[in-house]
Amino acid sequence: MKKKLVIAGFVLLLAAILVFAAIQFTNVSASESITEGEARELIKDRYQGEIQNLKKVNSNYMIEMKKGEALYEIMLSENGGDILSFEKKEQDSIGKQKQLDEEKIKKIIRAEEPGEVLSMKKVTHKEKSAFEAIVQKDEDKIKITVDAQTGEVVFRYTEEVKSPVKNLTEEEAIQIALKSEPGEVDDISFEESERGSYYLVEIEKDDGREAAVEIHAITGEVLSVSWDD
Template identity: 30%
Template sequence: MNNKTGIWILLASLFIVVLLFISWQKFGNTNVSAEILTRGEAQKLVQDRYQGTVTQIKRTDEQYDIELEKEDNLYHISLDALSGKVLVFSKKGTKSQSPVPSTTTPRNNSSKKLTEEEVKEIAKKQVDGAVAHVWLETKGEQTYYLVQIKTKDDREAIVQIHAITGNVMSVTWDDHSSDDDHKKDDSKNRSKDKKMMTN
């Protein structure tokens, strides 16, 4: 009887502990997690965290969409209204230029650069030849690839391709043959001059 009583007491104790744990999980911290940040709290949290000025704030369900201005740059922030966690932080543009429209899927960043392989394919469609060299350059806020292509007739072209859109910005030809012809003409003229001087 003593063993059976001990087992029942142990089982009853475990059951009570499990019930208390489940009750605490379900009801214990409801007040903390269910509290949605007010607009003022969300604005203060973002401004304190990023040291900028909130220019616009809008709440949708349990998320705040916030526009922040900092040092002439404009940023879009999505903030969890319950936890205060930043879900998305992306640059929209600068104060001097019109903001870039925010994408519907901010995680798929629209400013993703093309790969070198993609750029080579685009360049080959413009100039028939073998790719000799590819490099990336940035001027101002514009990033582009330069692709050097050598053709079968020993000519060289440099194709300038926008690093994000893939648009061909320019094709520049480097004609060595015309330079060589000028050099040959100059050397012929010099030899004629020498002959005339000796005569």
């Protein structure tokens, strides 16, 4: 009986020790867990670099750090702050994205403005590399500038192609020209100049000469008459 009591007491003591150890282990683990802010400070203090990105992956921190012109990827344990891995990333990842090629840029442009891409060239927009394209859409020409790295449309301008202003019809212009210079109309064309738009009516006279009569396209005024012998 005494022996059984001794064994029971030993078992209880062992159980108490295990429970105590488990509690202590849990407390120690909890006390060693570090926050994101602590992870940032730890890496900055240890490597004197600039933290570009930090995210939690399972029970670890994945950290991108820039130092000089190089970019490093660091895996840091949440429990204890141990460095699990330290790798230098490829040069293309150092704060710079690879530039999109022309075909991808054209796809972006066509998605934004369906039409015919008349021209495309590389430009600098606000100190960044970009592509500038001219797109023909119906009667309008649209200038689009696309960021060469992100594919973002950073500038768009629509140049409306306006039809020349003319109030007179060709028939009305012909009648005015014939009143000025009777004969047979050989040809008529619509012209534009710094003076404005006008009709040029060519009239063959009975004497074999040819008169070129300029008729203002809006007012109907006879602007000039010239002769071709």
